[in-house]
Amino acid sequence: MTSAERVICNPLDLAYRYQDIRFSGTVNGMKLGEPRRSVHREAADPSIVLYRGRYYMFVSMSGGFWHSEDLVRWEYRATSKLPALDYAPDVREIDGALYISASRKEDNCPFFRSTDPLSDDFVEVTPGTFPFWDPNLFQDTDNSVYLYWGCDNKTPLYGVRLSDTFSPIGDPSPLIRSDVSAHGWEQLGEDYVVVPPQTEREKRVALVVGTDPYIEGPWMTEHEGTYYLQYAAPGTQLNTYADGYYTATSPLGPFEYSLDSPFSSKPGGFITGAGHGSTFQDRHGNWWHAATMRISVNDVFERRIGIFPAGFDDDGVLFCNQNFADFPLVVPDGPFDPWTPPAWMLLSYKADVVASSSASGHDPASAVDENVRTWWAAASREPGESLTVDLGVCKTVHSLQINLADHELSGVAPQASEGADMGHSWRGIFPSHQSAEIVVEISKDGQEWTVVRDSRSAGGDAPHAFIVLDAPQQTRFVRVTSGRLPFDGVFAISGVRVFGAGDGDAPCPVRARASRVDDRTARIEWDAVAGAIGYNIRYGRHPEKLYHSWLVYERTALDLRSLNAGAEYWVAVDAFGESGVASGESVSVK
Incomplete structure (x- = not known):
């Protein structure tokens, strides 16, 4: 394929499956509203692996899976051999075969095996021995197998080593919990702003779902001897849905929080959200991160899928390039620089x-x-x-x-x-x-x-x-x-x-003005410039590593409430228009 044929644009253009959801109006015996019905497309929680030269993607509520030879064109394949209504299906290669599991809160979760998914050869290898939610299998370099899981606003993420029969070896280990007081990006709320419930219905909903963030969707990646335990927060229905990570020198920790979290975050632009996903390498060794992008209008779980260039820098920092993450992106047929700017x-x-x-x-x-x-x-x-x-x-x-x-x-x-x-x-x-x-x-x-x-x-x-x-x-x-x-x-x-x-010149550069409001918040301001239709705010913990971004239109100020307490930050504001991007100079957030 030519380079023009290898361009994608998030959200991915998939044949998303239609859902039929009929809400009773009552949760745990509490009436939260009138019964209602929603019919909408949905896909979320993407798990992608490269297996025998082909990419396989399993997502929630699909009744099947997608496959691709090039990460550009995806074909849907239905199957009745996997549980269609079990959320967050996980797929990983274990001992040369694909293993698939998904979520059940009360019943034991089964595991399925396939060596040729396109022939629909999925076979249940075990009915499972315990329930879990948001699973992720991982095979270490010594061939030992681990399972990570968790999706709750009260309990931690867990991990355990599995036997050859996929039974736990010993008791599960609690691994990580939320820490909103230190991790600004884990804070609930649109733009991280929590609005107290006003109506009686909103108060009832708050009683049911709570006011703490969900910590969910683990995914383990080993890179050069370091184990990166990735997780999502604070909620899939929010523009701030993102993935952060902890690191350890062994699969079950102890884990240390990365101050470079969240590494996958897209709170601004046409479609927002970039949480609960998977990190994988393509056939050329390039790293990618797939994640959930939200619509959440017809229903909370009305969502889409996005794929972003990713990687590890020389210091072992895991990152995603999400500067213009819903603009056209060339998927190269070879090694490439993950910080390549948008195609158009x-x-x-x-x-x-x-x-x-x-x-x-x-x-x-x-x-x-x-x-x-x-x-x-x-x-x-x-x-x-x-x-x-x-x-x-x-x-x-x-x-x-x-x-x-x-x-x-x-x-x-x-x-x-x-x-x-x-x-x-x-x-x-x-x-x-x-x-x-x-x-x-x-x-x-x-x-x-x-x-x-x-x-x-x-x-x-x-x-x-x-x-x-x-x-x-x-x-x-x-x-x-x-x-x-x-x-x-x-x-x-x-x-x-x-x-x-565009036929004209790119906008002139702007210079950010930044000040720390509190441990987790910075105020960023800039002056509007001619020719700019929007601004991309890049920030990070080093002036040369502005790995986070937030794209806005028609604004000249932004409150970054996603910072980690105790960490120093730098920020730059890039003006963009129809003819290109003017990169701003990084300034310290003091």
Whole structure:
């Protein structure tokens, strides 16, 4: 494949499976609201391994798995041999075979084995001996096998060595717990701000779920004799969902917290969240980190998958490059620098938009506001509804991403035939659905149009269709028209995102002003500059290692509440526009 064919854009464009969730309104005997139903796509908690030259990805609530030869194109494969409704499926290679397990809070968790997943050869090797949640298997360099698990806001993450029959050897060891007083990023709340419950319902919910962060989703990586125990916090429904880590010189510790946590964090941009994932190497030795990205509008667990370049620096610090983590990214066919900048810049932010019709509260502008949690929706369910973006002038366009939204499907989708009662909710996964059909056209003048995607004939389900043009095109208008949609629902778009190269100069650099507010918070301010559509705030514990980032639009200040107490920080603010990025100079946070 050419380099143009090896470009991806988060969230990954997967055939995410539709869920049918019917909430009873009551949890543990306490009424939290009225019964409701949600039908939406979901995938989370990605576990990716390279096995026999192919990448396999298992995610929650999929009824199967995805596989890929190149990390670019993923194909879904259904299976009825694995428990579809067990959350956070884990896959690791053990003694030359793939082993899969998943989560059960009350029943023993089974383990499955496969040497040829594409032939659906999954076999249960043991029904398990104890329940666990968010499991992760790990085989050490001496071939001993360990299991890590945990997902709670009260109990720690655990680890134990396993026998050849996958039974625990000895008692599980408690490994790590949350420490909000020292780890700012573990704090609950959107942007780490905790809003006290106001309504009676919110107070009841707080009584049930508590006010402490969830520590969950362990993943173990050994690198040059150091064991990196990665974990997620504070909650999957938050923009601050992230992965941090502890290190040790043995698989069960004792573990020491890394002040470079969180290493995977994406609180800003089009789609946020980068927690509960897996760290793996590709066939060229490059490191990657896959993680959960949130929408959480139709339902708390409405989520997507993202993949980010990762690595270990010379000091053994684990990092992810998430500076422009939802911009186009080249997946190289060989070794590469994980800090390679985005392939193209955003050209469509707050462009003019018109639509064939609009549902109340879902105007066309919602499709270009760089927020996956807002969307335009048509006023009818008829095929042929359309949305047209006007970039204002012709621009050099290289690629487009069309992000579809699930709009009020609970009123039109049939009930899933198979599922399970989870106590507070009944849930099922639709085994199949009508693929989303769209036609994407571009034009210089709004009169003559060129079709760049027509899924009515191409087939395939692409809810986050990423379209790389054969060659860059001078384009002013982008039009997206609907064909048939899943469950014959309303045409809805959360983002028409146009990428390319602007014709002007990059913005001028800005200089950050930073001050420490308290142990876990810094105030960052800067002056707006001409030509900037947004700013990327990079920060870290060394002026040359600004490994964390937070992308914002139309702001000139940010409170970083994610710091670790007792650690010194440096920060830089990069201005970015349609023509590039102006890197700011790092300054000390005092």
